[in-house]
Amino acid sequence: MPLPKPVEALWTELEAVRAEILAEADSLSQAQADWRPSEKDWSVGEVVHHLTIAEIATGKLTTKLSREAEASGRPAGFPADLTAFAPMPPAPPGPADAPAVVWPEYGRPIAELLATMRATRERSRQSIDKLATLDPRPLTFKHFRFGDLDLSQWWQLQAHHDGLHLAQIREIKRAPGFPRA
Amino acid sequence: MKVILRNPRREVDVAGNRRVKDILRELDIIPETVLVICGDDLVTADQVVREGDTIELRPVMSGGSERAP
Numbered sequence: 337m338p339l340p341k342p343v344e345a346l347w348t349e350l351e352a353v354r355a356e357i358l359a360e361a362d363s364l365s366q367a368q369a370d371w372r373p374s375e376k377d378w379s380v381g382e383v384v385h386h387l388t389i390a391e392i393a394t395g396k397l398t399t400k401l402s403r404e405a406e407a408s409g410r411p412a413g414f415p416a417d418l419t420a421f422a423p424m425p426p427a428p429p430g431p432a433d434a435p436a437v438v439w440p441e442y443g444r445p446i447a448e449l450l451a452t453m454r455a456t457r458e459r460s461r462q463s464i465d466k467l468a469t470l471d472p473r474p475l476t477f478k479h480f481r482f483g484d485l486d487l488s489q490w491w492q493l494q495a496h497h498d499g500l501h502l503a504q505i506r507e508i509k510r511a512p513g514f515p516r517a
Numbered sequence: 518m519k520v521i522l523r524n525p526r527r528e529v530d531v532a533g534n535r536r537v538k539d540i541l542r543e544l545d546i547i548p549e550t551v552l553v554i555c556g557d558d559l560v561t562a563d564q565v566v567r568e569g570d571t572i573e574l575r576p577v578m579s580g581g582s583e584r585a586p
Contacts, residue, residue: 389575393577394578396554433550434551434577435545437524437546438523439524442524478549480547480577
């Protein structure tokens with residue numbers, strides 16, 4: 337069954353940026369994946385790990401919000417008049433760091449990280465299919481910087497987040513000292 | 518309960534049934550910066566986690582102009 341137009345557009349965006357991330361990371365050796373531009377910077381492997389654990393959390397958020405919607409007796413089905421999702425609000429200024437205790441783990445095998453990233457995306461497709469069966473607008477959860485985001489905005493943030501970290505991966509690979517192999 | 522943390526990966530034992538926000542306060546973590554997973558479920562700051570449960574903290578995506586995390 338085809339996805340509603342805004343869901344299809346969101347999925348296309350998610351997949352496009354993820355394909356670029358995988359293209360950048362797929363051929364890296366373990367030494368390249370573990371290399372950090374400085375002690376304070378992340379490696380490509382850490383970025384990949386970070387994106388995956390963030391995506392898993394968004395999937396669980398989808399499950400939580402959709403279960404609550406079902407329990408509340410809201411009518412099922414994607415609204416026919418919803419032709420575009422509300423855009424993300426602008427990012428407020430200021431630091432955005434998560435605490436170190438949730439940062440990714442260093443030195444994991446890159447092949448394993450990429451396999452987990454791919455498997456996670458396959459499961460995310462189920463979340464997107466769920467998104468296509470409900471009205472995301474009343475399904476909100478507070479984000480620490482943006483405030484209340486509805487479920488479609490959480491997935492928009494996922495795509496945006498991937499894009500930010502894609503740029504980071506490219507910077508790491510361009511940095512002086514990045515291993516040749 | 519066990520709280521799974523990363524960087525480095527470790528488990529912290531917290532005694533008793535506790536609200537999520539109290540656990541995070543004890544660990545010196547701002548609640549809004551993490552999502553808390555208990556089993557297959559995402560739990561919110563006001564929910565109580567039971568003695569035998571295991572919870573894991575995941576980063577909230579930042580978006581915005583800053584890059585990471």
